[in-house]
Amino acid sequence: MSGSSNAHAVYSASGAHRWMNCPPSAQLEQQFPNETSTFAEEGTAAHDLAEHKLKKALKMRSRKPTSEYQSDEMDEMTDLYVEYCLGLIEKSKMSCSDLQILIEQKLDFSDYVPEGFGTGDLVVVGNGTLHVVDFKYGRGVIVSAEKNPQMMLYALGALSLFDMLYDIKNVSMAIVQPRADNFSTWEISVDELLEWAEEQLKPKALLASTGGGEFCAGDHCRFCRAKNQCRARAVKNLELLKFEFQDPSLLTEEEVAEIIGLADELSKWAGDVYTYATALAINEGRQWDGFKLVEGRTRRKYTDEVAVAEAAKVAGYTDIFKQSLITITEMEKLMGKKKFNDTVGSLVEKPKGKLTLVPETDKRQAVAPIHAEFQVEE
């Protein structure tokens, strides 16, 4: 999470998934500014609040942070994170009286990645196991702890702090992403972790540090700063257009299956390039052949509702107001969960969502098609 800006920018643990899959991306990204986003700022505010709450819960000194991003939802989600951490600590205490608990600990993994370090949200050591917990406030991308290079780097950093003091045999990693209802854990032995570090991490980090290796596009391009202009990503996505159609008039089922498999990545890439071209046109007056800037469609709106009501009344119109219920979320917050369920729970329904075709990897349960004769295979 933190570190000297340059080292962090090139070899951040959070970017490890990207530079391990595409080593030259680490150097290519240096041409682009590291722009922050409101999502990143909101994430930082949530981390600060989570850190404070966990410290208070463990009777450690901490001052409550303030941020314009704090909200009821952030309060609730950071409570869930703290609850998870306290549960883990309690469980670990049962088998170890000499527990080490570190919050927001700087972790140095420069033995494996040049100048590499990051910050572990929670590190717990005791009874042969090292626990590393990472809090994620985003909900757009569900992050798994399994074989997650960011977590493995944090674990290596924590191991180098404690392996002289403790006999650590296993590392348990957890990603707590409460807004996505994702609590993902994964365990690996220290021997396997060190083997991965020597055989996979070190060579990739060396390539990344020298700009070597092959460009390789994939889902790891999503947060790459070069993604809009990257040629390797464009080439990979344009492969779809080189499709060799066998039938001149209609696509076969196999061809449709292949196209929808590529369509998600293709549309993300095309969207990124479009956003990039639009930003240049708006901000720098760049002209793109065959395109022009126009104003989007908008809806009319009152400039002053009080003045409108007054003018309508003066003109003799009185039936100008309508009353509506507060939203379900507002009602639940007003009453509290239990009272809400007792009072109006039976009057609330969750309509079925529109049927959507998604990749098999999606976490949602598969459902039957509309016509019963087309049952989904188990």
Ligand code: SF4
């Ligand atoms: S966009 Fe993708 S392929 Fe291009 S440099 Fe970044 S990670 Fe590599």
